[in-house]
Amino acid sequence: MTTREAFARARAEGRSALIPYVMAGYPSRGRDLEIVEQVLPYADLLEVGLPYSDPLGDGPVIQRASEQALRQGLRVAEVAGFVREIRARTDKPLFLMTYINPVLAVGPEAFFQMFKEAGASGLILPDLPPDEDPELVSLAQRAGLETTFLLAPTSTEARIRAVTPHCTGFVYTVSVAGVTGARDRLPEGLPELVQRIRRFTDAPVAIGFGISNRATAQQAAQAADGAVIASALIRALEEGRGLGEVLSEVRAGLQMG
Amino acid sequence: MQLPSYPLPDARGRYGDFGGRYVPETLIPALEELTEAYLHYKQDPEFLAEYAYYLREYVGRPSPLYFAENLTRHLGGARIYLKREDLNHTGAHKINNTLGQALLCKRMGKKRVIAETGAGQHGVSVATVAALMGLECVVYQGAEDVRRQALNVFRMKLLGAEVRPVESGTRTLKDATNEAIRDWVTNVRDSFYIIGSVVGPHPYPAMARDFQSVVGEEIKAQLLEKEGRENPDVILACVGGGSNAIGVFAPFAYQENRPRLIGVEAAGHGQASGLHSLSIGAGRKGVLHGAKMYLLYDDDGQILPAHSVSAGLDYPGVGPEHSYYAEQGLAEYVGVSDEEALEGFRLLCRLEGIIPALESAHAIAYAAKLAPEMEPEQVMVINLSGRGDKDVAEVMRLMEGGA
Numbered sequence: 299m300t301t302r303e304a305f306a307r308a309r310a311e312g313r314s315a316l317i318p319y320v321m322a323g324y325p326s327r328g329r330d331l332e333i334v335e336q337v338l339p340y341a342d343l344l345e346v347g348l349p350y351s352d353p354l355g356d357g358p359v360i361q362r363a364s365e366q367a368l369r370q371g372l373r374v375a376e377v378a379g380f381v382r383e384i385r386a387r388t389d390k391p392l393f394l395m396t397y398i399n400p401v402l403a404v405g406p407e408a409f410f411q412m413f414k415e416a417g418a419s420g421l422i423l424p425d426l427p428p429d430e431d432p433e434l435v436s437l438a439q440r441a442g443l444e445t446t447f448l449l450a451p452t453s454t455e456a457r458i459r460a461v462t463p464h465c466t467g468f469v470y471t472v473s474v475a476g477v478t479g480a481r482d483r484l485p486e487g488l489p490e491l492v493q494r495i496r497r498f499t500d501a502p503v504a505i506g507f508g509i510s511n512r513a514t515a516q517q518a519a520q521a522a523d524g525a526v527i528a529s530a531l532i533r534a535l536e537e538g539r540g541l542g543e544v545l546s547e548v549r550a551g552l553q554m555g
Numbered sequence: 556m557q558l559p560s561y562p563l564p565d566a567r568g569r570y571g572d573f574g575g576r577y578v579p580e581t582l583i584p585a586l587e588e589l590t591e592a593y594l595h596y597k598q599d600p601e602f603l604a605e606y607a608y609y610l611r612e613y614v615g616r617p618s619p620l621y622f623a624e625n626l627t628r629h630l631g632g633a634r635i636y637l638k639r640e641d642l643n644h645t646g647a648h649k650i651n652n653t654l655g656q657a658l659l660c661k662r663m664g665k666k667r668v669i670a671e672t673g674a675g676q677h678g679v680s681v682a683t684v685a686a687l688m689g690l691e692c693v694v695y696q697g698a699e700d701v702r703r704q705a706l707n708v709f710r711m712k713l714l715g716a717e718v719r720p721v722e723s724g725t726r727t728l729k730d731a732t733n734e735a736i737r738d739w740v741t742n743v744r745d746s747f748y749i750i751g752s753v754v755g756p757h758p759y760p761a762m763a764r765d766f767q768s769v770v771g772e773e774i775k776a777q778l779l780e781k782e783g784r785e786n787p788d789v790i791l792a793c794v795g796g797g798s799n800a801i802g803v804f805a806p807f808a809y810q811e812n813r814p815r816l817i818g819v820e821a822a823g824h825g826q827a828s829g830l831h832s833l834s835i836g837a838g839r840k841g842v843l844h845g846a847k848m849y850l851l852y853d854d855d856g857q858i859l860p861a862h863s864v865s866a867g868l869d870y871p872g873v874g875p876e877h878s879y880y881a882e883q884g885l886a887e888y889v890g891v892s893d894e895e896a897l898e899g900f901r902l903l904c905r906l907e908g909i910i911p912a913l914e915s916a917h918a919i920a921y922a923a924k925l926a927p928e929m930e931p932e933q934v935m936v937i938n939l940s941g942r943g944d945k946d947v948a949e950v951m952r953l954m955e956g957g958a
Binding site for chain 1 (some may be wrong): 575579580581585587723729733736737740741742743841850852853857858
């Protein structure tokens with residue numbers, strides 16, 4: 299299923315798309331796959347995290363989880379194996395999310411090829427503004443990966459104009475100036491932000507950062523085509539709560555009208 | 556006074572392949588705004604006059620270029636001068652940069668400054684200028700460093716700063732920097748981030764370099780007076796992130812008749828041990844804290860912890876302009892071990908009655924190797940980037956431990 303089809307199918311069912319985040323190697327290699335199986339029935343697309351030692355775009359919950367995964371010695375090649383295992387279970391779009399340094403360390407071409415072969419559909423790099431290295435972005439695209447970049451409430455029209463042409467997957471719109479983390483409410487002004495973005499692209503727009511409950515999901519659905527839920531899922535795992543509970547609440551919030 | 560104009564970085568903030576802006580998109584407009592403000596005020600006579608005033612009256616510039624006669628005689632080679640940045644207010648070169656950035660912060664109408672610190676020298680320097688300028692100040696410091704550097708933590712608090720211990724990662728400078736950037740992403744509209752070295756996204760490396768260039772420019776004038784020439788034969792400086800070194804390198808690096816510029820990295824327990832901070836000596840190109848640079852990381856790109864006896868050199872990366880100098884051969888970079896640095900520390904104490912910072916002691920240690928191979932009419936300048944009061948307890952512990 300393509301990314302566009304996944305968003306379109308959710309829309310046809312009267313919802314904004316739900317994009318849950320699972321981190322490779324968290325809470326351990328093996329258990330991560332059990333989590334995927336719990337999450338997949340609710341997901342329209344899936345975001346798969348490759349843990350990084352210095353995740354400067356992430357809040358404390360994802361930092362802790364990354365540290366836990368890395369302490370167990372998780373390697374990039376194992377993350378590709380994890381993507382392969384997920385791909386064997388679903389045809390939904392899978393977006394790998396990591397920072398730029400692991401890509402440079404493995405070598406961009408080898409990295410993109412490894413994850414394309416494993417079954418990833420696309421790539422999210424939160425510390426790479428695409429115009430910083432357009433060459434690398436087109437390498438990813440030539441390897442057959444869709445690319446998704448971030449925009450934020452601080453983004454000027456010039457930034458929106460510069461970033462959107464590189465978003466061949468979807469546009470990841472950050473709900474707040476800040477790092478990842480569950481919040482009780484999202485700021486006002488999201489619909490205006492998304493409208494500003496839509497003037498420059500027809501790619502689907504998803505909201506991320508802060509989606510944690512029915513209210514925040516509703517706010518995201520009123521503004522955009524999809525919502526990413528990440529920290530709230532990891533927190534539920536930390537607290538030993540069932541993921542189904544959080545996911546069905548958020549999915550209910552994503553119902554339109 | 557004027558701030559210097561250098562051929563690099565280019566309009567994209569690049570030094571060849573190095574530098575750039577690898578940060579979350581949220582920060583890009585703030586970096587664009589900062590670049591614009593900096594380029595404007597860099598030319599503004601009132602801003603420059605105010606900066607010059609505080610450098611002179613508050614920091615105590617110019618710092619002396621002291622002829623180290625005893626050290627020269629002892630080593631029996633080049634004539635050795637020490638650029639006495641240790642005599643600045645707050646005891647190191649750091650304040651040249653923090654003062655300039657704090658003045659810029661005020662001009663931009665921001666009321667709150669954020670900083671990261673390792674051992675606490677940059678944190679103290681930022682807390683100092685924040686007190687002077689009436690700015691709210693938050694300093695992030697690794698929890699491990701907060702424990703080891705209780706005195707500097709107290710200094711920062713005395714100066715009115717809030718010190719926030721960072722519990723993530725290795726709980727040291729690299730993690731404190733991550734946390735400072737996270738704070739900035741969150742409070743980008745009303746806060747100014749004062750980075751402590753020539754690292755971070757563009758325009759930070761260029762800005763910190765320009766503010767530190769006063770050190771190299773003074774050397775030219777002082778050497779002309781003392782030796783009848785602007786250029787020494789060799790300039791030595793220690794390199795962690797690289798701010799004191801860039802201050803003495805950049806004013807010479809783009810000249811045709813360039814002195815030998817030698818940056819001394821911390822070799823810790825030696826390259827083979829894995830416990831070192833040899834970002835150039837043993838690192839590869841990578842991205843950390845917003846810039847492409849030489850960096851220590853494993854095969855998967857996970858950042859490796861750095862090690863040095865001196866907290867100020869204990870950083871896994873090095874500024875993009877140094878990375879460029881190294882790649883292009885404009886400067887040389889060498890390593891000095893913990894043990895050699897301690898030897899350099901003792902040497903300067905005993906011969907010149909100057910207690911150097913452990914960081915600066917790395918440069919002294921390399922001078923002790925190089926000077927004897929040079930001719931008596933040749934001139935070597937060592938940037939004595941800071942004083943060693945802060946290190947006395949640590950050195951005592953190491954010496955009593957039989958080091």
